[in-house]
Amino acid sequence: MDDFVYLKNVVTLELNQEKCNGCGMCLKVCPHEVFGLKGGRAHILNRDNCMECGACSLNCPMQAIFVKSGVGCAAGILNGILNNTEPSCGCSGNQSACC
Amino acid sequence: MTTFKNPEKAHSPYILDFVPTPAGEVPRVTGKLKLRDVLGTFMVRWSVNRDNYRVSPGLYAIGDPTDSSDVFVTANYKLSFDHLRKSIDGLNAWILVLDTSGINVWCAAGKGTFGTKELVNRIRMCRxxxxxxxxxxxxxxxxxxxxxxxxxxxxxxxxxxxxxxAGSAGSTKPLKLSFNGLKVSGGFNVVFGPVKAEDIKAFIRNNYHATREMRRVTFTFSERARLIPVDFVYGKYKLLIAFALFFVLSGLTRKGVSFQLALEEGPYAVLNILMAYVAGIVITPMALPYLPGRSFAFKGFVSGTVAFVLTLLINFPGLNFPEMFAWFLIMCSISSFTAMNFTGSSTYTSLSGVKKEMKVAIPIQLISTIAGLVFFIIGRLF
Structure with missing residues (x-):
């Protein structure tokens, strides 16, 4: 996204290029054009665009991508702290903010 | 098979009739949204019946699909389902609705309910x-x-x-079957379509290839505006508590709480809080790209400051200095906190980023709220 960039240098995204087979799946599933393909291998183009959704990592057949994925949602993180669980937005409960 | 928990649901207004298939009868839906659907969407945006706006999971038909027609997968949140059927109106296709407990595709996918396991099970159950x-x-x-x-x-x-x-021993390649001229290997091939359902027809015309634009998630003004009602309604109880608290505090004098004073000054306090809430939940999302800073808490602080200045213009003569300072602190905290909660509705914030901004923002918001309350009480006792 050209208009919106969130905080810099915070995301946990890691790509192991040695494992990459160049299938390009990460480019297809990423909603923010984080990846590029060069010389038959993926590389990270726009790191700060990553929102840690985890689609790339889940869809990488070579397990070459790591990202600690989760909801980028303050209410969800607060819920997680209060209930001592992983951050989770109230999308399925009675609370309906978020997403 | 599409099984209906509630038999009446089988007569849902969007179902036209049932089409026979080798796996049993499948409901055929219309791609035309009726007034009822549009009204339902409007209500859901305002949180009315939002947690129970769902369709029965299973297989549906739209148009006159055959065994070579496309299959589109969606969630059983009725808004997602409506979006899809409207976008593919005129095509002959199958719709496979996954059970996501009435949650939209993106949120359910994040939770894993719109996931590999459910899709694989649903493919089997629907044969x-x-x-x-x-x-x-x-x-x-x-x-x-x-x-x-x-x-x-x-x-x-x-x-x-x-x-x-296939062929020689030792090779572990799955057997490829040739079927109707199509190369079919055993497993189902997931093709990821465009982000937005309205691009599906263009995606098909483009030979099932999503363009760069179709793959990107946007966050336009109208997309942001649509989310505001839900967030606005979300904090209603906290808002009422704050109203009540400040109404009482407004009546504070050295001799105790004066109901008369509360009636006179309370409305100003309620207005200030409402302004701060609106600044955080309405103004910040609308003006998102124009507000300075990257963190939502800071953007909310800025719009809270603007709201504070506006309320000063309304109520300036009646305020002493501690009260003024109190309102600055309280209004900015409310606006900053509610704006920060909009990260959950945004389409580009990361977990790591939100955690980072919360670590800084929450202590500041808490301290300034408490300090604000202290200054407010001091101001009332002046």
Missing amino acids: LEDVISHRRIIVPQLGAVGISAYQVRDRTTPAATATLT
């Missing part, structure tokens, strides 16, 4: 392999957060083909 002769299913791109294409292929590959070896 999709008997209904269609090809093995391509189209999943919205945002579903990729929960659905792994290669895992779906592996898990739907029939055991027979997985163990059969």
Whole structure:
């Protein structure tokens, strides 16, 4: 996204290029054009665009991508702290903010 | 099979009739949204019946699909379902609705309910392999957060083909079958479609290839504006508590609480809080790209300051200095906190980023709220 960039240098995204087979799946599933393909291998183009959704990592057949994925949602993180669980937005409960 | 928990649901207004398939009868839906659907969307945006706006999971038909027609996968949130059927109106296709407990595709995928396991199970339960002769299913791109294409292929590959070896012994390649001229391997191939359902027809015209624009998630003014009602209604109880608290505090004098004073000054306090809430939940999302800073808490602080200045213009003569300072602190905290909560509605914030901004912002918001209350009380006792 050209208009919106969130905080810099915070995301946990890691790509192991040695494992990459160049299938390009990460480019297809990423909603923010984080990846590029060069010389038959993926590389990270726009790191700060990553929102840690985890689609790339889940869809990488070579397990070459790591990202600690989760909801980028303050209410969800607060819920997680209060209930001592992983951050989770109230999308399925009675609370309906978020997403 | 589409099984209806509630038999009345089988007569839902969007179902036209039932089409016979080798896997049983499948409800055929209309791609035309009726007034009822549009009204339902409007209500849901305002949080009315939002947690129970769902369709029965299973297979549906739209138009006159055959065994070579496309299959589109969606969530059982009625808004997602309506979006899809409206966008593919005029096509002959199958719709596979996953059980996401009435949650939209992106959120459900994040939770894993719109996920590999549910898709694989739903394919089996609906006997999709008997209904269609090809093995391509189209999943919205945002579903990729929960659905792994290669895992779906592996898990739907029939055991027979997985163990059969093609040709020479030792090769573990799955057997490829040629069927109706289509190359069909055992497993289902997930093709990730465009982010937005309205791009599906263009996606098909483009030979099932999503362009760069179709793959990107946007966050336009109208997309942001649509989310405001839900967030606005979300904090209603906290808002009422704050109203009540400040109404009482407004009546504070050295001799105790004066109801008369509360009636006179309370409305100003309520107005200030409402202004701060609106600044955080309405103004910040609308003006998002124009507000300085990257963190939502800071953007909310800025719009809270603007709201504070506006209320000063209304109520300036009646305020002493501690009260003024108190309102600055309180209004900015409310606006900053509510704006920070909009990260959950945004389409570009990361977990790590939100955690980072919360670590800084929450202590400041807490301290300034408490300090604000202290100054307010001091101001009333002046």
